[in-house]
Amino acid sequence: WGILFSHPRDFTPVCTTELGRAAKLAPEFSKRNVKMIALSIDSVQDHLSWSKDINAYNGEQPEEKLPFPIIADANRELAVKLGMLDPDERDKDGMPLTARVVFVFGPDKKLKLSILYPATTGRNFDEILRVVDSLQLTAYKKVATPVDWKPGDSVMVVPTLPDEEAKKLFPKGVFTKDLPSGKKYLRYTPQP
Ligand code: BEZ
Numbered sequence: 001w002g003i004l005f006s007h008p009r010d011f012t013p014v015c016t017t018e019l020g021r022a023a024k025l026a027p028e029f030s031k032r033n034v035k036m037i038a039l040s041i042d043s044v045q046d047h048l049s050w051s052k053d054i055n056a057y058n059g060e061q062p063e064e065k066l067p068f069p070i071i072a073d074a075n076r077e078l079a080v081k082l083g084m085l086d087p088d089e090r091d092k093d094g095m096p097l098t099a100r101v102v103f104v105f106g107p108d109k110k111l112k113l114s115i116l117y118p119a120t121t122g123r124n125f126d127e128i129l130r131v132v133d134s135l136q137l138t139a140y141k142k143v144a145t146p147v148d149w150k151p152g153d154s155v156m157v158v159p160t161l162p163d164e165e166a167k168k169l170f171p172k173g174v175f176t177k178d179l180p181s182g183k184k185y186l187r188y189t190p191q192p
Contacts, residue, residue: 026067036068
């Protein structure tokens with residue numbers, strides 16, 4: 001699994017808080033077997049110098065090292081190719097900045113999730129870990145996660161699975177909620 005998250009620019013306030021949080025959560029991503037990589041449209045030298053600020057923001061030694069690499073996309077080549085440029089945010093020279101894009105890839109190297117935030121809204125990395133948990137669970141089990149699901153909550157049996165197969169596949173039980181339509185499509189099971 002892999003996650004690529006882009007940033008508008010080095011040495012900007014929201015980005016610094018986001019990368020600080022991402023660095024603190026690196027063990028959580030590692031536990032889930034997710035490799036992390038960031039992208040910002042500045043040079044390697046800037047990234048190294050900014051990394052010191054990020055570590056200091058986290059209350060740690062101002063070292064150049066972070067637990068993940070930052071791609072130096074100084075010519076915006078990748079940002080253009082991957083549709084990451086924010087149409088509204090520009091730098092002082094009028095050049096477009098990168099938006100806050102999150103791409104999660106599966107072990108098959110295919111895109112499993114993409115979320116796009118504008119430069120002015122920082123991401124919630126707890127939510128990103130939550131979607132990774134859902135993506136990984138639903139990749140391997142015939143379940144889907146309902147609204148506001150958290151790891152450990154009940155999940156839904158996917159609509160395409162016949163009742164008889166669901167009973168066999170989920171020995172902890174399948175619980176259906178009655179609805180006015182009489183259609184028994186709300187099928188819950190404890191998280192497998
Ligand atoms: C920031 O990271 O603080 C930021 C970057 C670009 C536009 C607005 C905020």
